[in-house]
Amino acid sequence: MPQRILVIGAGFAGLAAATSLANKGYDVTILEKNSMPGGRARVFQANGFTFDMGPSWYWMPDVFETYFARFNKKPSDYYQLVRLDPSYKVIFGPNEAIDLPAGLENLENLFEQIEPGSALQLRTFLTQASYKYKVGINNFVWKPSRSIREFLSLKLLYDVTRLDVFQSFASHARKFFKHPRLLEIVEFPILFLGATPANTPAMYSLMNYAEMALGTWYPMGGMYEIVKAMVSLAEEKGVKLLLNQNVQQIEIAQGKAKRVITNQGIFEADVVVAGADYNHVDTNLVDPPNRNYDENYWQKRVMAPSSLLFYLGVNKRVPRLEHHNLFFDEDFSVHAQEIYETPRWPTKPLFYASAPSKTDSGVAPYGCENIFLLIPVAPDLQDDDATREYYFNLIMDRLEAYVGEDIRSHIIYKRSYAHRDFKNDYNAFRGNAYGLANTLRQTALLKPSMKNKKVNNLFYTGQLTVPGPGVPPSLISGLVVADEVAREFV
Ligand SMILES: Cc1cc2nc3c(=O)[nH]c(=O)nc-3n(C[C@H](O)[C@H](O)[C@H](O)COP(=O)(O)OP(=O)(O)OC[C@H]3O[C@@H](n4cnc5c(N)ncnc54)[C@H](O)[C@@H]3O)c2cc1C
Structure with a gap:
């Protein structure tokens, strides 16, 4: 048996x-x-x-x-997978946004416009990142990591030296790019890893290879x-x-x-x-x-952040949004400190807005927009309805300022989700x-x-x-x- x-x-x-x-x-x-x-x-x-x-x-x-x-x-x-183009939009303020195009040539052109010479830098950065991705994804991530013996091979030790394990992502990125906008763009995928670029090994530039070279996709439905x-x-x-x-x-x-x-x-x-x-x-x-x-x-x-989420059904289309929109219109270092160093509800958080109805008409009724909002926040915070509502209005002010139109009065469905739901639904630690x-x-x-x-x-x-x-x-x-x-x- x-x-x-x-x-x-x-x-x-x-x-x-x-x-x-x-x-x-x-x-x-x-x-x-x-x-x-x-x-x-x-x-x-x-x-x-x-x-x-x-x-x-x-x-x-x-x-x-x-x-x-x-x-x-x-x-x-x-x-059925579709590749998104632009991959995502980064919003730096009501009047400043950058669309990150799909395809390396388009990305290099964008980088060059922002910082002359950075197209070549991006190519070198991504060549190194591609090596890290290949070693990381084909090799390291498949190790059960139960014994040091798994890592004791000459080939692997050689790989480790080229993987930049002991350098921070933040200092690695600064060797290639100077313009603050480009640094924010290359540091964005690191946020997925649940730590700041200063505390994340440079090995994780493999995430940039994943995002920029392999692309952002969406499964229809x-x-x-x-x-x-x-x-x-x-x-x-x-x-x-x-x-x-x-x-x-x-x-x-x-x-x-x-x-x-x-x-x-x-x-x-x-x-x-x-x-x-x-x-x-x-x-x-x-x-x-x-x-x-x-x-x-x-x-x-050290836990990765928790999130305050809002699921919104809006009874009109919002033309200025893309499928993925990152609101980097406040100082990330302050937000990061409020997640990791002195955990508290953030004063001026960055946030992310997704509108899958931009790509997929099946996820919203005709003429409507499906919007998902995410604020990364420290784990284990006091999570009550009044706090959720305060943050809802705070980010909606910024969202509406960017899209240039009222959204709040067009919301026909709204649900929030945060710490207490993660605990109840998934027994999530903190x-x-x-x-x-x-x-x-x-x-x-x-x-x-x-x-x-x-x-x-x-x-x-x-x-x-x-x-x-x-x-x-x-x-x-x-x-x-x-x-x-x-x-x-x-
Ligand atoms: C808001 C949010 C956005 C994210 N965005 C992305 C993204 O864009 N891209 C990406 O790649 N990743 C993203 N992630 C991360 C990704 O979703 C997770 O890493 C992944 O889903 C974790 O899968 P898991 O199987 O480890 O855990 P879970 O998905 O948590 O699965 C664990 C399961 O165990 C069950 N369980 C818990 N306790 C018990 C019990 N006592 N008895 C029986 N069952 C139990 C839970 O109900 C759950 O179904 C996101 C996560 C969140 C929360």
Whole structure:
């Protein structure tokens, strides 16, 4: 009889782990607390609008290709991708905005107009970034990072020296570009990694390669199409997906996880793979002697930001918005300090506005705009309705000033989402949105480990372990943990 594997959580990592394990012949069941799969990438419909709840940037299409290729499939078997052009708009003030075009030649022209000589600099910067991307994505991110031995090869050590692991992204970028606008543009993708450019290794210029060379894409129908594709593939491989199963305890005896107890029943297991937030599993589902890390460890982790989100249905089109719009019209260093150094609600936050209805008429009724607003904020803040409303008006003032028209009186649907929702819906540690920050001290071997040190058959996957936050890394995390399980439990 094949070994029974229970996967906790149907986010990207849990779905990827379950599908890969089922494909290897195991008997796999996913236990998901919510009424739909997808985790942070769930979707909801209201008043004719379809709102993706979390991710909106489809980057690194090659990782999705790799994922589906494992099962002899392609993304195009499930959804249609379109490349966005412009990739995104950066708004520096009511009268100043830059559209980032798709295609390297167009980007070089744009850079050259802003800072003479920077086209060539961009080419060199991206050549180095391309090397980092290839080594990083083809090699490092696939390491389970359970032992230093994985990194002890001459080739890898040589690669590490060329990866700029010990230099900060901020100082690396300043060797190439001087103009503040160009620096803001190249530093933007680093914000995805949950730390400031000064605290992020220069290795992550691989994100610039991903964004500028590989492009920004959109799956028609919305980001949830990826989840639907993954669920369909998982079920085709025989994975049983059980929803509304809130796991309350992993029962452990003699160093082995034996049973998983949910609000609905008891499930026997030979192996448990936890794809729910690592801290939640280790602190709330495992008894104290068997935890991988203590409270002190978690208190010292640097979390990526949480987010205050607004989902808006607007009964008219807003011509001046693009699909992705970054409002960089305030000082990022102050906002960053209010996220990382002295965590508090920000005084003048940067924010992001997405309008997928610009590309996809299916996500809003005819003549309407679907708008998603995101303010990155420190984790664990006091989250109440009055504060949410204060920030809503603060950013709407700036949004309306830029688009040059009233939006507020055209809102026919509005929902907000922040810390307390992340905690309630996903058991998110400190209400985090994107897991752990990708600082040097929280990279590879220094991330929470994929395997429990005391419980032989308990593994972890997802954005709080290797390789890190984001949809592509979460997919990789699921595949890597499945290979680890298969290596040990034949
Ligand atoms: C607002 C927002 C915007 C983002 N934007 C982007 C983007 O544009 N591009 C990008 O690549 N990434 C983006 N990300 C990051 C990306 O969405 C995440 O890194 C990724 O979805 C994490 O997947 P996961 O499987 O690790 O975790 P999750 O998606 O959190 O999945 C964990 C699952 O475990 C379940 N669970 C928790 N506790 C239990 C329990 N006790 N019992 C059973 N089930 C449980 C949860 O319900 C959830 O379904 C964004 C994230 C957010 C929140």
